[in-house]
Amino acid sequence: MPRDLREMYRLMLMSRIYTDRALKLFDDGRLPTGLHPSAGQEAIGVGACYGLRRDDWVIPSLRTTECFWTRGVTMQQMMDAMYGNKDSVNRGKESFHHSGYPELGILAGTAIVAAHIPVAVGAAKAMQLKGTDNVMLCFFGDGAAARGDFHEGLNLAAVHKAPVIFICENNLHFQTAPASVEMAITDIADRAAGYGFPGVIVDGQDVLAVHETTQEAIKRARQGKGPTLIEAKTYRFRRHYPILAETRPAKEIAEWSKRDPISILANHLLANGHLNESEIEEFQTSINNELDTVVARAESKQPADRSVASSTVYGEGVA
Amino acid sequence: MKTLTYGEAIREALFEEMASDDRVLVFGEDVAGYGGLDGVTHGLQQRFGCKRVFDTPISESGFAGLAVGAALMGMRPVAEMQFSGLLTVPLDQIVNSAAKARYVHDGAMSCPMVIRSVTYPAGNAYMGQSLEAWLAHVPGLKVVTPSTPIDAKGLLLTSIRDPDPVVFFEHKSLYSTEGLVPEEAYSIPLGEASIAREGADATIVVWLNMVPAALEAADDLSLEGIDLEVIDLRSLIPLDEQTITQSVLKTGRLVVAHEAVTRAGFGAEVTAVVANSDVVHHLKAPVQRVGNRGVPVPHSDRLNTHIIPSKDDLITAVRTVLSN
Numbered sequence: 278m279p280r281d282l283r284e285m286y287r288l289m290l291m292s293r294i295y296t297d298r299a300l301k302l303f304d305d306g307r308l309p310t311g312l313h314p315s316a317g318q319e320a321i322g323v324g325a326c327y328g329l330r331r332d333d334w335v336i337p338s339l340r341t342t343e344c345f346w347t348r349g350v351t352m353q354q355m356m357d358a359m360y361g362n363k364d365s366v367n368r369g370k371e372s373f374h375h376s377g378y379p380e381l382g383i384l385a386g387t388a389i390v391a392a393h394i395p396v397a398v399g400a401a402k403a404m405q406l407k408g409t410d411n412v413m414l415c416f417f418g419d420g421a422a423a424r425g426d427f428h429e430g431l432n433l434a435a436v437h438k439a440p441v442i443f444i445c446e447n448n449l450h451f452q453t454a455p456a457s458v459e460m461a462i463t464d465i466a467d468r469a470a471g472y473g474f475p476g477v478i479v480d481g482q483d484v485l486a487v488h489e490t491t492q493e494a495i496k497r498a499r500q501g502k503g504p505t506l507i508e509a510k511t512y513r514f515r516r517h518y519p520i521l522a523e524t525r526p527a528k529e530i531a532e533w534s535k536r537d538p539i540s541i542l543a544n545h546l547l548a549n550g551h552l553n554e555s556e557i558e559e560f561q562t563s564i565n566n567e568l569d570t571v572v573a574r575a576e577s578k579q580p581a582d583r584s585v586a587s588s589t590v591y592g593e594g595v596a
Numbered sequence: 597m598k599t600l601t602y603g604e605a606i607r608e609a610l611f612e613e614m615a616s617d618d619r620v621l622v623f624g625e626d627v628a629g630y631g632g633l634d635g636v637t638h639g640l641q642q643r644f645g646c647k648r649v650f651d652t653p654i655s656e657s658g659f660a661g662l663a664v665g666a667a668l669m670g671m672r673p674v675a676e677m678q679f680s681g682l683l684t685v686p687l688d689q690i691v692n693s694a695a696k697a698r699y700v701h702d703g704a705m706s707c708p709m710v711i712r713s714v715t716y717p718a719g720n721a722y723m724g725q726s727l728e729a730w731l732a733h734v735p736g737l738k739v740v741t742p743s744t745p746i747d748a749k750g751l752l753l754t755s756i757r758d759p760d761p762v763v764f765f766e767h768k769s770l771y772s773t774e775g776l777v778p779e780e781a782y783s784i785p786l787g788e789a790s791i792a793r794e795g796a797d798a799t800i801v802v803w804l805n806m807v808p809a810a811l812e813a814a815d816d817l818s819l820e821g822i823d824l825e826v827i828d829l830r831s832l833i834p835l836d837e838q839t840i841t842q843s844v845l846k847t848g849r850l851v852v853a854h855e856a857v858t859r860a861g862f863g864a865e866v867t868a869v870v871a872n873s874d875v876v877h878h879l880k881a882p883v884q885r886v887g888n889r890g891v892p893v894p895h896s897d898r899l900n901t902h903i904i905p906s907k908d909d910l911i912t913a914v915r916t917v918l919s920n
Contacts, residue, residue, distance in 0.1 A: 334669075366702070367700060367701065367702035368702055370699055370700060370702055371696075371699070371700035375700055376700070377700065377701045377704070377705060379701065379704050379705055380704075384668060384705070385697075385700045385701055385705075387692050387693055387696070388692075389688055389692050389693075392661065392688055392689060392692060392693055393661075393693070394661070395655075395657065395658045395659070395660070395661025395662050395664075395665065395689065396661045396662075396664045396665040396668070396689075396693050397665055398658075398661070398662050398665060399661060399662035399663060399664055399665020399666040399667070399668075399669070399673075400665035400666065400668055400669045401665070402662060402665065402666050402671075403665065403666040403668075403669030403670060403671045404669065406621075406647060406648075406666075406671065407669075407670075413665075425657060426657055426658065426661060426688075429653075429655035429657055429658025429659075429661075430658055430661065432653060432655065432658065433652070433653070433655060433658045433659065433662055436653065585702075588703070589698050589699055589701075589702055589703035590698070590699055590735050590736055591698070591736065591738075591759075591760050592698060592703070592706050592759035592760055593759070
């Protein structure tokens with residue numbers, strides 16, 4: 278387990294460093310696209326996806342970059358996708374936010390918030406029909422829980438006992454507005470009771486708690502007992518999107534910044550002797566160095582080739 | 597050959613495809629226990645079981661999304677929207693989740709699913725809408741519109757086997773119409789119109805239940821010596837442009853008729869196919885489009901028949917193109 282925790286730490290740190298580098302590249306006018314930074318929420322995607330089987334699947338929200346890292350997407354692949362390079366995952370056809378890596382068990386989400394929830398249920402239904410014990414992890418934010426697709430999807434999952442785990446990253450704000458405008462309750466997990474399956478609240482800043490809670494839900498799903506809704510209480514440490522102004526109270530930001538998931542895990546590892554300060558430094562240096570190379574390569578690569586723009590709209594022949 | 601109704605032919609296609617391919621699933625409102633409001637899915641659940649044939653809650657967006665997810669994972673879902681006006685509800689799942697799946701995955705994933713949508717412009721302003729043009733506008737979707745039992749079966753088989761999402765329109769008024777269907781296995785490719793009646797004087801392009809209306813109009817007109825060619829598109833996407841242009845090249849006169857609203861209806865696209873080709877120089881008269889006059893579908897039959905095109909409206913339009 279210490280080795281797993283060190284790996285989770287490295288993934289979370291990589292995600293933070295990558296995100297902040299990408300934000301800087303965007304601010305500097307080098308990166309052609311912005312991103313919805315996950316900083317502050319790294320424990321959720323890493324904790325939930327860590328230890329999944331190769332043939333399990335995930336659908337990330339537009340902020341769950343950690344799904345990609347934990348499933349094995351490299352920083353080079355992600356940066357190429359952000360630059361829309363010729364040899365990027367979908368050759369520049371779709372934003373990295375909604376990119377899929379089928380070989381890594383990652384389905385592309387859509388830009389329509391919550392639309393991927395019923396899709397995840399259908400994917401889980403297929404796994405069930407095939408007689409496998411695979412699971413589907415479906416990530417979304419608190420904003421998605423206000424949409425009809427959330428309710429229809431969770432209800433359908435319950436009816437079919439679909440092997441899907443709904444992971445709500447509740448960062449207490451949707452886009453520029455506080456949670457109070459989107460719901461009159463405090464805990465989204467409460468909604469699971471209305472569909473007839475467990476709703477669990479977990480500290481989204483504690484990767485180990487997220488991991489164990491998800492593992493429990495996965496076990497349940499593999500046994501054919503159906504879905505679980507996990508609500509991870511969390512906070513984003515950056516603005517919703519780089520060009521949007523900060524709308525959250527300074528005091529709230531300051532309070533939550535004391536609960537940095539990366540520091541929490543680092544302190545745990547340091548206290549238990551599973552990591553030392555110089556190793557942390559080595560991790561940071563190594564990620565930063567790799568990122569230098571990644572950015573240089575991404576910026577020197579061929580841009581998307583126009584000839585591919587109209588390909589793969591339809592398939593060919595009878596599949 | 598054997599005689600089947602349009603509804604029976606669709607049911608036979610579902611039975612055959614479910615029997616030959618265990619990836620095929622059928623679901624929707626009232627399709628399993630009840631067997632479909634029109635009996636089209638009758639007996640499917642008894643034969644293939646609750647896992648592959650199931651009723652859904654009234655969650656059109658939810659179960660359309662479920663179809664997408666299942667298709668992405670290799671199943672072949674056939675989901676029923678029991679009225680085409682309902683398509684407004686799952687539209688996001690069809691237009692975004694389904695239609696874009698292949699493109700955003702750069703061909704690494706596909707979404708082979710069928711949405712069966714029952715169209716019938718009567719009863720109320722909501723369910724009675726004919727929305728095929730909305731779907732035809734979306735890259736990644738195919739739109740199929742059969743008018744006869746033989747086509748309904750052959751095209752549904754092809755649609756289920758198609759590697760992309762297909763919206764398959766069935767016209768409620770056609771369910772009880774009969775026709776000959778081969779005993780042996782067959783299928784019909786998408787994108788091939790059929791010439792339902794050959795003629796030399798004018799072309800009428802139609803689909804779904806406008807086909808029998810156009811054939812009746814042609815019979816009436818033939819008594820006056822007018823020889824109408826009836827083109828049944830069978831699928832809007834892919835669109836058989838060649839059959840349209842070749843016919844217009846021959847006749848020089850074009851009428852397009854559908855139950856959907858004329859304005860921005862698919863008839864505009866058919867007209868544009870001719871306008872954009874050299875055949876436009878062979879037009880002897882302006883094109884006539886016939887459709888709903890641009891009002892919500894009225895409840896009262898007296899109002900309804902005033903709004904939805906009839907055989908007489910088609911005859912009037914044909915006379916108009918012939919009068920120039």
